[in-house]
Amino acid sequence: MGELRLMKGNEVLAEAAVRCGCDGYFGYPITPQSEVMETLMELQPWTTTGMVVLQAESEVASINMLYGAAATGKKVMTSSSSPGISLMAEGISYIAGAELPCLIVNVQRGGPGLGTIQPSQADYFQAVKGGGHGDYKLIVLAPASVQEMNDFVELAFELAFKYRNPAMILTDGAIGQMMEKVELSDHKPRWTSEEVRQKWGSWATVGKVPGRPHNVITSLELDSGKMEVNNLRFQEKYRKMEAEEVRFEEIMCEDAEYILIAFGTSSRICQKSIELARAKGIKVGLLRPITLYPFPRQAVANLARRAKGFLVVEMSAGQMIEDVKLAAFDAGLSLPVEYFGRMGGILPSPGEVVEALEEKLIKK
Amino acid sequence: MTEEIIIAGFGGQGVLSMGKILAYSGIMEDKEVTWFPSYGPEMRGGTANVTVIVSDGRISSPVLHEYDTAIILNQQSMDKFEQAVKPGGVLIYDPNGIIRPPKRTDINIYKVEGTRAAIEMGNPKVFNMIVLGGYLKVKPVVTLQNVERGLEKSLPPRYHNMIPLNLTAIRKGGEILEAMPKP
Structure with missing residues (x-):
């Protein structure tokens, strides 16, 4: 501990x-x-x-x-x-x-x-x-x-x-x-220079050793052909992240008819909204993306298959909702995806989220 | 057990530190705690408030729209938070500077004359501890022993000589707490 x-x-x-x-x-x-x-x-x-x-x-x-x-x-x-x-x-x-x-x-x-x-x-x-x-x-x-x-x-x-x-x-x-x-995590020592050389010597500027080509750090590549190759390599890396690094949390989604989708502070507020809504008999759960990129598209699609609707709660005018809609659309699914949020530094209250859920999804 | 509290008053009254001591004391009891302050312009002189949640389990939202207890230290905060106390909840206030006392009949209202008692004790600064003592009498969410340990944790060692005075102030608050009759 x-x-x-x-x-x-x-x-x-x-x-x-x-x-x-x-x-x-x-x-x-x-x-x-x-x-x-x-x-x-x-x-x-x-x-x-x-x-x-x-x-x-x-x-x-x-x-x-x-x-x-x-x-x-x-x-x-x-x-x-x-x-x-x-x-x-x-x-x-x-x-x-x-x-x-x-x-x-x-x-x-x-x-x-x-x-x-x-x-x-x-x-x-x-x-x-x-x-x-x-x-x-x-x-x-x-x-x-x-x-x-x-x-x-x-x-x-x-x-x-x-x-x-x-x-x-x-x-x-x-x-x-x-x-x-x-x-708090336990103290870990910093990498020694030797460790850095061993781990990252293939690309990092750790001092050139005889027989190895220079490690060059730059984002500039005036040859378009090479720049496209670089881009293809980046894209391959991003696809690997999308396949391997998605992280998310589902809270009370097992029996949920409606799903709130929120990250960070909004997701905490939504957890209180779930307590309030469930006390009123509304079956609602929460999907909390932990990695925003790579986005948990599969988790959204899985929930879209069985939920009656999504309410995306954000402290913005509705940005992540676009990724939620895309994830559902790409999976060939169609369900109501609504937004609720506050802007400019105002925090949504747990009660407001429940009201929005009732108004935008349940009463419809 | 989950206790959701708002403490509100002027910046400089010790609102945030009251919350901090409560939060530290909660930790000493192995409880989960969240301390969420208003920050920014407020702490530079206007109104300040802090939401403190003490719970036996995982705490959901640090942001709330209704509270089990409101501890109110000025009129602006009374205007803002009297209606935010859950029915059956508790409102504790120091009457100093309060020109419109709380009127709700569906909550339990208590008065702690903390400012006056602090002056009588010869140290106006401990008024927030007196009010905190009143609160702990109504809702003993943490023991006095753990408040002492909380003070030791939250105060830098150079102020540890002030701990006995603070504990006396907390006890005083419990003694002068006054339940307001319901009309």
């Missing part, structure tokens, strides 16, 4: 990074995630594990420091909130194009623009569809508790290195700011 603590989600991200042997953090403060760097500065891991913590001059600088550090095969990360992630978009595309593993955390706030500092999930499209330019994908994990803020840091690094691809933890101000009981 690991160490039990009462901590904020943001603080846990920092603890988990140090404990999983992260080599470097590069960031720039922004509400509601500033506690990530604050906690790292308090922990001073450079005096213990040797992890670098650096406050850059901007988000653009952070993401490019991350790009450079990731090129060396080190376990590195950054974190920001919505407007900051937009500033990083170019760098994220470059990192994906150069096929480098790293972790980017987005503790979302309400947008668009500078928006508000309250929680939101309106960066779903940005996280799973692109954000930056070009045909690339991030591995996107959506924690729904402070415990998962701990667990997903290590998981994100594991997946990032497995696929040589940037991973994102997509969370929001609610989980970042709230405190829950968390079992």
